[in-house]
Amino acid sequence: MAEHDVLIVGSGPAGLTAAIYTARANLKPLVLEGLQSGGQLMTTTEVENFPGFPEGIMGPQLMMAMREQASRFGVKLEQVNVDRVDFSKRPFEVEAEDETHLAKTVIVSTGAKPRMLGIPGESALIGHGVSTCATCDGAFFREKEIGIVGGGDSAMEEALFLTRFGKRVRVFHRRDELRASQIMRDRALAHEKIEIVWNTVLTDVRDEGSGMLRKVGTRDTKTGAEGETELDGLFIAIGHIPTTDLFRDKLDCDDEGYILTHDGTRTSVEGVFACGDVQDRVYRQAITAAGSGCMAALDAERWLETQE
Numbered sequence: 001m002a003e004h005d006v007l008i009v010g011s012g013p014a015g016l017t018a019a020i021y022t023a024r025a026n027l028k029p030l031v032l033e034g035l036q037s038g039g040q041l042m043t044t045t046e047v048e049n050f051p052g053f054p055e056g057i058m059g060p061q062l063m064m065a066m067r068e069q070a071s072r073f074g075v076k077l078e079q080v081n082v083d084r085v086d087f088s089k090r091p092f093e094v095e096a097e098d099e100t101h102l103a104k105t106v107i108v109s110t111g112a113k114p115r116m117l118g119i120p121g122e123s124a125l126i127g128h129g130v131s132t133c134a135t136c137d138g139a140f141f142r143e144k145e146i147g148i149v150g151g152g153d154s155a156m157e158e159a160l161f162l163t164r165f166g167k168r169v170r171v172f173h174r175r176d177e178l179r180a181s182q183i184m185r186d187r188a189l190a191h192e193k194i195e196i197v198w199n200t201v202l203t204d205v206r207d208e209g210s211g212m213l214r215k216v217g218t219r220d221t222k223t224g225a226e227g228e229t230e231l232d233g234l235f236i237a238i239g240h241i242p243t244t245d246l247f248r249d250k251l252d253c254d255d256e257g258y259i260l261t262h263d264g265t266r267t268s269v270e271g272v273f274a275c276g277d278v279q280d281r282v283y284r285q286a287i288t289a290a291g292s293g294c295m296a297a298l299d300a301e302r303w304l305e306t307q308e
Contacts, residue, residue: 003091004030006300007103009082010243012039013286014276015109016066017293018300022107023073025301030103031070031077032096038063039111040277041286045127049136050286059127062286087250087269104307105271105300108251108259109293110243112277112284117149117236121205129213130205130234134158135285141233143167147216149202150237151175156184158237163193170229172197174221197229205234242278256281265296271307273299 006022008015011033022029041047044059053062071077078096086093091102114132116122122130131137134148138161146166148159151173162169171188176198178185188194203217203226213234218227242257252260252268258281259274261267267274275296276289 003102003104004028005103005304006030006105006107006297007032007092007094007101008107008109009085009094009246010034010039010109010111010276010278011037011067011077012041012063012109012111012276012289013066014111014278014289014293014296015039015107016063016070017290018107018109018275018297019070019075019077019293020066020073021294021297022300023070023075025297027301027304029075030101031075032082032094032101033077033079034110035079035081037067037077037079039289040113043126044136046140047136047286048139082246085246085250087272090271092271105273105304107265107293107296107300108247108267108272108274108278109276109289109296110246110278111289112240112242112258112281114236115239115241117202117238119202119204121207122236125205125207125213128207128211129232130236132236133284134161134235134237137233137235138162138165141165144232145230146170146233146235147172147229147231148235148237149173151179152237152239153180153184154239155237156180156188158235159188159194160191162235163191166193166233168195169193170195170197170231172200172202172218174201175199202234240277240281240284242281244278254281264299265292266299266303271303273303 005027006029008031041059048056080096084095199221206215208214244257259279265273273296275292
């Protein structure tokens, strides 16, 4: 059974950047990509804010370029899901599809996924008017009618950000009081472009045959009355779910399941590192994920040097 210097779990911008850096350090990393490789960018359309692409680039195209770059440096990539990890002994054990891999170091970069509404039309229109990232996609909706779902600080922050672009920003909230902090509530309620649509949930997302978002169905949570609202963009801001089920009883995590890191990307287990959205609950950008992937690679390389 081969023992790897570095084993990387996950293949988004963080995991592939870590792979490129460790490969160039001659650590011969193995990347267990998951059955759906590439992370969240595989479900996005145009990416305009990743440096180096003045005309923008499609999300899947960016991830394929990163994957090709990793392969160029000899990174071994396996498109399999990880079923079990054992960090209680060294070398570490990572099992995927009945094969057990041994590793001196492990870099966890399994990412996080946005909470979705689970309504008809939502998944089909992701990247076609429906988004989970205002920072990523807000600029596509200049002088457009924008909606946002949520009532917490993140939702209010995104609503305020979207006022820079949209003609109007409607915030759909299922209750009659926002969950956001007082200061964020005050800012949102005072903004002339923001309209709070109280006691309302969305029932479906419609393209009206155009392939792009055109309308959303609504339901009043108190009266049950149904209606519809014309929108050009809809942002879902009801939180994220870190992909950490495999690691919650192996690594220290916060209450929401994000892996806790210190001194860069070090986790609670010496020799195990975490990078990208799996440990970042604040920024959640492709560029910050890639940056933390670089950090994890350097941290792993330096840690291996101390062991030798």
